[in-house]
Amino acid sequence: MDPETSSFKSPIRQLTDNNYSEWLIDIKALLRGKKLWNYTQEAPDSDKSVTAQAKWRNSAMEAADLITPTISGPVKQKLQANAFDDGYLMMNSLANIYAPKGDAEFMRLTREYYSLRYEDFDSMTHYLTHIKTLEERIRGTNVVLDDDKQTLLCLGMTLPEGFQYFTKIWAMTPGMTADKARNMLLEEERRQKTLDIGTVGTGGVGLVAITRHPSKRTPSGKAIVNDVVCPRCGKGHEADICWKLHPELAPEWLQERWTIEKRSRKRKWDELQQQDQEAPGEEGAFINL
Template sequence: MNFKSNSEVNSIPILNSSNYGEWVARITILLRSKDLLDVCEKPIPSDRSTTATNKWSKSSFDEISIITCQVNNQVFIEVVKQFSTNVHLIWKKLKEQYASKKAVNRGRVWMQWIIFAYNGDLQSYIDNSRMLMMALETINITVPNEFHSFSLLGKLTGDPKMHSYVKVLALNEDLIKDPELIHAKLQEFHDNSSSQQKSSSTPASALISESAHPQKITYFCLNGKHNSMPPCRNNKRKNQASARLSAAQALITGKQDLIQPQELIIDCGATHHMFNSLRCFTSLSKTPDIRVSTGDSASTLLSTGIGTVVSLCGNQSLSLENSLFIPILNCNLVSLLALSQNNIVIHRENEHFSLKTNNFGIIKGKITNNVMRIEYSIPENHLTTTALNPWHER
C-alpha cells in the first residue's frame, strides 16, 4: 500500500511541540480508515501465525513511514529515531511526550496558551487558538468556557478594527458560554471583511493624475440623462443613516439573535433597513462608506453596501429596498418608518402584535423584552450568495 503518493497523508500537519492534538486526530482518522489503528495501539500478539505476524509487521512499517514523514526534526530525534522499527512504541512514546497528564507537560501546554497572541492575521488567530484549545482538551486541562471566550476576545482588543465588534460579543452572555460560538462569529467577521476587500480591489482608472496637485474630474448629467461616470452630482454621496438603537436593540443578548438568521427586529428609530449577511440580498451595490449612528457617540457602525432584500414573513412577501449591509451588526433590523410612507397601525395583544401598512398589508410577530420581532425566511429562488457590485457600475 503506497501512502506516500496519497493526498490523505499530505493533509496531515507536520507534528511539532504544539500541535499534537490536531495531528493525532487527523492521523487517527486516516489509520482507522485503512484498518491500521490496532497496529499502533497494540503490540504484535505472540500467538499469531507466521503469516499473520509478517502481515502485521508490513503494516507496522507502512505506519512508521507515514509517521516519519509527518514529524519535524526535533520530534524525529527525540522519539521516532530510538524506536524506528516498532510503531507501537513510537505511538506510545508520542502520547507520553505530548499528551500525558504530567505536571511538566500540562504546564508546557498551558504556557503556550498564556503567551499566545494576536498578530493581526485573524484567520491565523482563529486556526491557532482552536489548535491550542484542542491541546488543552487532550491533556485534560479543564477551563470554564467563559474564561476561554473572554481570553479569546481579550487578545483582540488592541486592534482598533476589532474593538467595537469584540465589545458587542463580550456583552452577550449566551454567546460567551460557548467558545466555539465566539470562533464562529470571528470567522464570519473575517469572511465578510475578506469579501469586501476582494470586491474593492478593482483596476486603477486611467483618469488618475500623477501630478503633485491632481485636479478632480467631474462629469455632469445633461439632456435629462444620467451619466454613470463617477462622481455624478446626482449621486455624489449618500446621506448618513441614523439608527437610534436602544440598549435592548443594539445589544440583543439572546442566542437566537446571534446564531439564527430567521428573525427581524422592528426598529422605530432607524432610517434604513439593516442586514448583516450578504445572503439576505437579492441585489447589492458597493457604496462609499456610510457611518451609522447608534446613539453612542464613542462608536458607530459602518455600512459598505446598499441593496434590496426579499423575505417571507408568514404569507407576506417583503421587498425591502435601500437596505444597508453592515457585517458586524448583531441582528437584522427593519426600519418601521421605511416600511410605509403613509399610515402605520400597530395592534398589540399580550405578547403578540400585528402591524398594518399600505405597502405590505398585515405583518404579525412577537414581543419579547419590549422588542418587536418577526420571523422571516429567504425564498428558495433567492437563496444565493450576492457579491458586492462596485458603486456606479458601468
C-alpha cells in the first residue's frame, strides 16, 4: 500500500510521536481480531513449505495494509518504503523507534506501576486502562526483573527522601548491582554518623548549623541567615551538590566513574580532532561538545 495515497480512515487513534504505548494496545486488539497479530511478531520461517511462506507474506502484507492508516504522516516519514508491504517489518521498525528500552526505563515504569493509586484517577476505566498501558510499556523494554533489579526497585520505592538521590545515581551507573547499592547506603550512613554535628540531650535531635552570608543582605542591611547544612561536610549547601563542590569527599566508586567519563570524553575529543584533520578544507565546521 502506498502510504501517501491511502484514503482509508483509521479505525483507531493514529500513532504519533507521543502515544506509542496506547496505540500499541489498540493495534494489537485490531490485528488479533483479524487473526493477523502473529504475522507482525514473528519472522517468516524459511524451513516451512513454499505454500506456507507465501501465506505468511500475504498475511504480513494484509497486516501492513491494516496498520498503515493508523499511523500519522510524520511517523510514516520515519519508515522505509518496504515496511508498508510487510507488517512484521513495520511493527519491528516502529518498536525500534518508539518502544521504551533499557534498565533505567524499566525501573522507572515499574516504580510507577506499583505506586498507582485508584484515588488518582477519575474513573475505574481510566485506572484499569493506565495499568494496561504500563504493563505494555514494561513488557516493551524487554528487561527481566532479576534479583539485582528487584532489590534496587524495592530500595527506590522505600528509601526516605534524603536518600532518593541514590536512585538517580544507580539509574546512570552501568552494571549496577544490589551489593553495590547496599555498600553505598551503608557507607553514606557511616559518613553521616561521623559528621561533627552534635545532638541535644538523649532525644537524638540534630543541631542545625547556621551560616551567614555577608554578601547577601536584607534591605535593612542584615545578613541573610542560611539554615541549610550539608549532611556530608557540615557546610551551608544542599547534599546533592556536595560532591560537585568537594570532589575529594566523594566515595571511591564515584571518583572512579568520573575518571572513566573523563577518559571517554577525551577519547571522543581525540577522535573528532582526528576526523577534522582527515577532512581539510571544510571551513566553518565546528565541534559542539
